[in-house]
Every structure is written in structure tokens, then in C-alpha cells.
Amino acid sequence: MAHDDSQVTEKANTPSSGLAVSIDDAVQNPGLPPHRERITDKDPKADKAAERTVYTLFYLSVAASIWAVAAYMLFPIEDMEFTSIRNNNMYIGLGIAFALLAIGVGAIHWSKSIMSDKEYVEERHATRGSEETRAHVVKEFETANEESGFGRRKMIRNSLFAALAASILPGITLFRGLAPNDGKDPVALLKQTTWDEGVHLTRDPSGTRIKASDVTLGSAFHVIPETLLDVSHDDGFLNEKAKAMVLMVRMRPEQITEREERKDWSYDGIVAYSKVCTHVGCPVALYEQHTHHLLCPCHQSQFDVSDEAKVVFGPASRPLPQLPITVDDEGYLIAKSDFTEPVGPSFWEIH
Structure with missing residues (x-):
């Protein structure tokens, strides 16, 4: 009898024992983690400081773009000397690199410190939404604008526009070097x-x-x-x-x-x-x-x-x-x- 009980026990522990466990019972939805507020959410002074940091980075990007244009003129590559070519490439490159870096760092700091960071779940489906759904999407954009502060935080918005516009100037300026510069056609x-x-x-x-x-x-x-x-x-x-x-x-x-x-x-x-x-x-x-x-x-x-x-x-x-x-x-x-x-x-x- 002891031998038979052992066999029954072994069979019960095998995958073919007939025991069924539902997926819902095996894997529970853990849900969203508890929301942890940032210092900028709790302290208005920290929020203001973060805002100043963001638009300062954007304006530094503008200054770097202007520097790249100035470097093109201060270190003319047309001299065809090694030091001139080296300085032209180095200073223009540093200006463009810092201009783009400042935009990137500013945008990341903006999103992590100022924009809303509350977690939520968005259900999606493949079919085109109804008019009611489309109107809801418009409302979502308006909500996103409010949460990001894009429309409300004018200094950040305007400094970002200025940085993006200025970042194009060095590239446009460099096109001048593709044409002879002696005044001839x-x-x-x-x-x-x-x-x-x-x-x-x-x-x-x-x-x-x-x-x-x-x-x-x-x-x-x-x-x-x-x-x-x-x-x-x-x-x-x-x-x-x-x-x-x-x-x-x-x-x-x-x-x-x-x-x-x-x-x-x-x-x-x-x-x-x-x-x-x-x-x-x-x-x-x-x-x-x-x-x-x-x-x-x-x-x-x-x-x-x-x-x-x-x-x-x-x-x-x-x-x-x-x-x-x-x-x-x-x-x-x-x-x-x-x-x-x-x-x-x-x-x-x-x-």
C-alpha cells in the first residue's frame, strides 16, 4: 500500500495530473506603482527654478548657433592654411554641437521636471474612431498642452522656438562656402x-x-x-x-x-x-x-x-x-x- 500511495503522489505532481490553474489566477495585474511626486510638483520655487533652467539652456543654444556663424567669419577656411582649416572646423563644430546639445538637454529636463508625469493607461483599437472619439482626441491634445505648459509657459516656448530657428543658421551660413567668394558669378x-x-x-x-x-x-x-x-x-x-x-x-x-x-x-x-x-x-x-x-x-x-x-x-x-x-x-x-x-x-x- 505504501508503494501504491507513492505512485499516486507522483502522478498528482506531474503536468498530466489534470490540475488546471487559470491565467488570471496565476498572473495578477500588479497595477500602476504608487505615484511619487517630484520636488517641482511640491515646491513652487523648485518648479520656477526648473523652468529657468530650461529656457536658459534654449537661449544658450541660440548663443551657440550665433557663435557658429561668427566662427565661420572669424576663421575663414578660404585662407587654405592648416591652422585656419583646423580652427574653422573646430569652432564651427563646437558651436553647432553645443547648440543641438543644449536643445536636447533642455527638452529632456523640461519633460522630466516640469511636464506632467502621472501614469495612465490608454486603450487602443485599430478602427477609426467616431466623431465623439475624435472630439475626445482634440480634448486630449488640449490637456497635453495644459500639462506640458507649452501654451502657458511662454518663456520656455519662445526660447525653444528661438533655439530651433537659430540652430538652422550655421547650416545656411556654411552653404556660402560652396560658392566662390570673389564677387564673381x-x-x-x-x-x-x-x-x-x-x-x-x-x-x-x-x-x-x-x-x-x-x-x-x-x-x-x-x-x-x-x-x-x-x-x-x-x-x-x-x-x-x-x-x-x-x-x-x-x-x-x-x-x-x-x-x-x-x-x-x-x-x-x-x-x-x-x-x-x-x-x-x-x-x-x-x-x-x-x-x-x-x-x-x-x-x-x-x-x-x-x-x-x-x-x-x-x-x-x-x-x-x-x-x-x-x-x-x-x-x-x-x-x-x-x-x-x-x-x-x-x-x-x-x-
Whole structure:
């Protein structure tokens, strides 16, 4: 009998014993924890101090944004000196970083110290609510406005608006650096490079002239105009190179699609295109031999050099400008003219 009782006991303790416990009995809803008031809920002086902290942070953000704009002018990057570039990047970056940080810290402090922190449960359903429900939602927004103090705490609201508006200014100011600052029309400057009729194509950076017979099928050459070799850094070598740099490739002539007016812009399957991406001006230097595509590494725009460098993918809005080329009496590649259109980004409205 003792043996039989043991078996019954073991069976009763197994999952198959037939004992059933409901989920409601096993897991009880603990409910919301007791609400603990913050010091700002109990002390009006603490509440006022927290409010001052928030709008002070927002106004510090405004000051930091203004500093970033001032740093752009105080440390001009156009000097092209190492210390100027370093200071320009450092001080503008610090200004923008602190401006955004102050907005973030101020917003978090506002939500944790001043806005209502009472817990509540909101039931949701997938269907569109009735008009009564929609009216209730509007009321909820009004309640949220009241609890956050957004409409009532004018100093916080106005300082936040000022901080957000000011945070945009450094970015807008930096756009100025994308255009030449010598008072000339940027489109005209981008349309004129050191390429000209009869200028030899040379390897970058060696400056060696290139014979057409040395350009093999599928090869790609980074090219600069020979006239650029006489330009010193003090006279703007980097600026001129940025406009005149070219990528030259060779394909079979039958692989090239050309309009009738461009039939003589290439030479025996050799074509030359500007390396300046027409999206935002990054150097397009990655050539895929099998597809004849040029890839811009910045934003993945792709250009088909077998079809007048037309855009086949990415955000660029127009083809790369083509440099008309031919050869001289000795077989060296030369330019037939400058680019016939401005190089560079299309946001100058140059296409």
C-alpha cells in the first residue's frame, strides 16, 4: 500500500495530473506603482527654478548657433592654411554641437521636471474612431498642452522656438562656402577651367603627357590639363584642379553611343568626362570596366560613360560634362576646347 500511495503522489505532481490553474489566477495585474511626486510638483520655487533652467539652456543654444556663424567669419577656411582649416572646423563644430546639445538637454529636463508625469493607461483599437472619439482626441491634445505648459509657459516656448530657428543658421551660413567668394558669378567661374584648345592631357599627379596608343581597352586615367602644372598653390592650384580634373577611359568605338554633334568629341574609343559629380561635387573616380559605369562614392550616383555619362542611378540630375579630345601630330591626346557647360553640382541651376 505504501508503494501504491507513492505512485499516486507522483502522478498528482506531474503536468498530466489534470490540475488546471487559470491565467488570471496565476498572473495578477500588479497595477500602476504608487505615484511619487517630484520636488517641482511640491515646491513652487523648485518648479520656477526648473523652468529657468530650461529656457536658459534654449537661449544658450541660440548663443551657440550665433557663435557658429561668427566662427565661420572669424576663421575663414578660404585662407587654405592648416591652422585656419583646423580652427574653422573646430569652432564651427563646437558651436553647432553645443547648440543641438543644449536643445536636447533642455527638452529632456523640461519633460522630466516640469511636464506632467502621472501614469495612465490608454486603450487602443485599430478602427477609426467616431466623431465623439475624435472630439475626445482634440480634448486630449488640449490637456497635453495644459500639462506640458507649452501654451502657458511662454518663456520656455519662445526660447525653444528661438533655439530651433537659430540652430538652422550655421547650416545656411556654411552653404556660402560652396560658392566662390570673389564677387564673381559662380556659374561663369564653373564654366571656365584651364582646359583650352590644344592643351595636352596629362596624368594626375605626375603631369606626364598621354599618347593615345598607351591607353589600353578598359583602362582609366586620372587626368589634369598640362597648363595646370604652371599654376602654383598660391595662385589657386587646388581650386583650378577641382574644376578641371577629368577621368578618361577607353572602350571599343562601337560600344559608344554618341549624338551626331558629339561624334568628334572622342578619339578611337577614348572619352574624357569631368570627375566632379553633378550632385554635390564629390570626385567621381570609381570605374566599373564591365558596365562602363562611373560611381560617385559619396551618394552612389552612377554614370554610363558609354552613353555620354548619363545618370543611371542615384540623386545626380544631369550627365557629367564631356571634354572634347583629339590627338596632336605626335599622337598625344589634347583637348579640342574647354567644357561646353559648367562643371559641378546642379543646384547652381546650370543645366
